[in-house]
Amino acid sequence: MDSDRSGVLTEVSVQEPKANPKGKAVAGAAPPPPVVISSKVTTTSNPKGGWRRGFAIFDLVLRLCGIAVALAATAIMGTTQQTLPFFTQFFVIANAIASGYLVLSLPFSIICIVRPHLRGLRIVLIVLDTLMVGLAMAAAASAATIADLAQNGNSNANWAPICQQFDDFCQSITEAVQSSFAVAVIFILLVVFSSLSLRRN
Amino acid sequence: MDSDRSGVLTEVSVQEPKANPKGKAVAGAAPPPPVVISSKVTTTSNPKGGWRRGFAIFDLVLRLCGIAVALAATAIMGTTQQTLPFFTQFFVIANAIASGYLVLSLPFSIICIVRPHLRGLRIVLIVLDTLMVGLAMAAAASAATIADLAQNGNSNANWAPICQQFDDFCQSITEAVQSSFAVAVIFILLVVFSSLSLRRN
Numbered sequence: 577m578d579s580d581r582s583g584v585l586t587e588v589s590v591q592e593p594k595a596n597p598k599g600k601a602v603a604g605a606a607p608p609p610p611v612v613i614s615s616k617v618t619t620t621s622n623p624k625g626g627w628r629r630g631f632a633i634f635d636l637v638l639r640l641c642g643i644a645v646a647l648a649a650t651a652i653m654g655t656t657q658q659t660l661p662f663f664t665q666f667f668v669i670a671n672a673i674a675s676g677y678l679v680l681s682l683p684f685s686i687i688c689i690v691r692p693h694l695r696g697l698r699i700v701l702i703v704l705d706t707l708m709v710g711l712a713m714a715a716a717a718s719a720a721t722i723a724d725l726a727q728n729g730n731s732n733a734n735w736a737p738i739c740q741q742f743d744d745f746c747q748s749i750t751e752a753v754q755s756s757f758a759v760a761v762i763f764i765l766l767v768v769f770s771s772l773s774l775r776r777n
Numbered sequence: 778m779d780s781d782r783s784g785v786l787t788e789v790s791v792q793e794p795k796a797n798p799k800g801k802a803v804a805g806a807a808p809p810p811p812v813v814i815s816s817k818v819t820t821t822s823n824p825k826g827g828w829r830r831g832f833a834i835f836d837l838v839l840r841l842c843g844i845a846v847a848l849a850a851t852a853i854m855g856t857t858q859q860t861l862p863f864f865t866q867f868f869v870i871a872n873a874i875a876s877g878y879l880v881l882s883l884p885f886s887i888i889c890i891v892r893p894h895l896r897g898l899r900i901v902l903i904v905l906d907t908l909m910v911g912l913a914m915a916a917a918a919s920a921a922t923i924a925d926l927a928q929n930g931n932s933n934a935n936w937a938p939i940c941q942q943f944d945d946f947c948q949s950i951t952e953a954v955q956s957s958f959a960v961a962v963i964f965i966l967l968v969v970f971s972s973l974s975l976r977r978n
Contacts, residue, residue: 738935
């Protein structure tokens with residue numbers, strides 16, 4: 577039985593033949609009909625489907641926001657001057673993967689709205705979203721490190737700040753870092769709300 | 778039926794005809810119906826508690842491994858020459874937080890072994906582990922970026938590699954990065970197995 581339905585089924589049957597009050601012989605009489613008291617109470621309420629569906633709708637909205645933000649991060653970094661090829665490439669690829677995953681996950685999110693009690697699908701989404709938390713956070717942190725070095729440099733390593741020379745790049749990478757952190761936070765929220773929707777009622 | 782309840786179905790039927798008070802013969806009367814006492818007890822035990830407990834034990838082992846690896850990462854980076862103060866600090870603090878969280882989560886992991894059906898506690902652990910995935914991955918990615926720059930430099934930004942000068946630092950940061958990525962992977966595995974243990978039977 578589904579854990580979300582509290583099914584209560586009670587059935588009581590009592591069969592009690594009346595005694596012959598006078599004790600006289602009743603020739604050929606059929607035995608008295610049994611008294612049957614049947615009480616059947618069936619309660620199949622599902623009061624908590626609502627919040628599950630609410631979480632599922634919120635999940636879909638978050639994914640749509642995530643697609644927009646991840647695509648923005650990809651576009652911002654992808655269209656900048658490629659000053660730091662390796663990091664830019666990793667960042668663009670990671671955010672493109674995040675966008676693609678979010679698009680592909682939309683149908684499953686919609687299925688979770690239609691059938692909010694599907695636990696297996698939700699668990700699959702939690703696992704994949706967690707991997708995406710790692711990917712998005714790695715891209716964001718890596719880009720943030722580069723952005724900080726570009727802005728401030730590092731005197732110990734003799735790395736001079738480059739934002740005087742590449743002002744456009746520094747502007748782009750700052751926006752891209754913010755977007756990428758936002759994507760990571762969105763994935764964390766997705767995991768949190770998916771987990772909460774696995775609560776028992 | 779819910780996996781966490783051992784279903785007990787008890788059915789008792791008592792059919793007891795009243796005695797003829799005068800004890801006279803009742804010619805042609807139907808024979809008194811037999812007294813039937815039926816007691817039916819069906820116990821549906823939970824045969825799947827085993828894998829849940831197995832996951833919980835694996836969870837505890839993973840956390841113990843995670844503590845060792847995170848402490849190693851913290852120690853390696855914390856005892857190196859602080860060539861890049863900000864990143865070193867962030868890395869050390871992040872891994873120290875991860876170690877501390879893992880230590881604090883041990884009692885709850887043990888509770889999950891004793892009571893493998895506690896769903897709420899498991900969900901709390903999933904949420905916190907997910908946050909730790911983000912933290913550990915950010916520390917690892919940031920350190921990996923610095924390690925790569927220290928190793929290879931970046932010609933576009935005129936950042937020279939520094940591993941010739943700071944060989945000890947480069948050795949340390951490489952080990953620390955590997956440890957920190959291992960910590961992040963451990964957290965991802967924790968989330969995955971916790972999610973799987975929320976499956977319905």
